[in-house]
Amino acid sequence: MTRILMVCLGNICRSPLAEGVLKSKLPNDNFFIDSAGTAAYHVGNAPDPRSIAVAKKYGIDITNLRGRQFTKQDFDDFDLIYAMDDSNFKHIIKMARTDEDIAKVKLILNEITPNENLSVPDPYYGGGDGFETVYKMLDTACEIIKRKYI
Template sequence: MTKILMVCLGNICRSPLAEGILKSKLPHDKFVVDSAGTAHYHIGNPPDKRSITVAKKYGIDISNLKGRQFGVHDFDEFDLIYVMDESNYKNVLSLARNDLDRTKVKFILNEIYPNQNFDVPDPYYGEIPEFENVFKMLDEACSNIANTLL
């Protein structure tokens, strides 16, 4: 079973969207997909209503997800860790214990733009169009991830 973790800052906007999108593209009996945030702001909270709305528009239900914080134990639990931006990347790597941990961490948009380390913009202070834009980026990246893994 391959386990994949999506990581953003608060685990209420980008990473739950990425989790829901990738889950929808992979067989549940062979893959586990989860999400976490590097900050503790929203532990136990559901995703942002705008993320839920945009996901639902595309037939994906993320309303039951709950925010949690990334921890060192996640390096042991997950095979791949996709981060949404440079800040997340630095925060996750700061907890890495060794080279194996570090090799698991990847920028999600590198799945579309190899080795560019582009950020998925944080839509938190935006409106539905910003969330739609993020959904489309993540959908393309997750399609590429799924195609590589399947």
């Protein structure tokens, strides 16, 4: 089983949306997809209602997801860790214990534009259109991830 973790700051906007999108594309008998945040702001909370709404618009239900904080144990538990932006990427890398840990961490938009190190914008303080933009970015990236495995 391949285990993939999506990581953003608070685990209520981008990473649960990325989790839901990738889960909708990959068979759950061969893949385990989860999400986490580098900060503990929203541990135990459901995704932002705007993330839930945009996911629902595309037939994805993320209402059962709950925020959790990224830990060093995640390096052992996951094969691949996708950061949503450079700040979270750097935070994860600082927690890495080995070169093997570091090798698991990637910026998700590098799946679309390799080595450009672009960030998925945080839509939290914006309007609903930001969530739509984020969804489209994540959908494109997750489609590329899917093609790598299926």
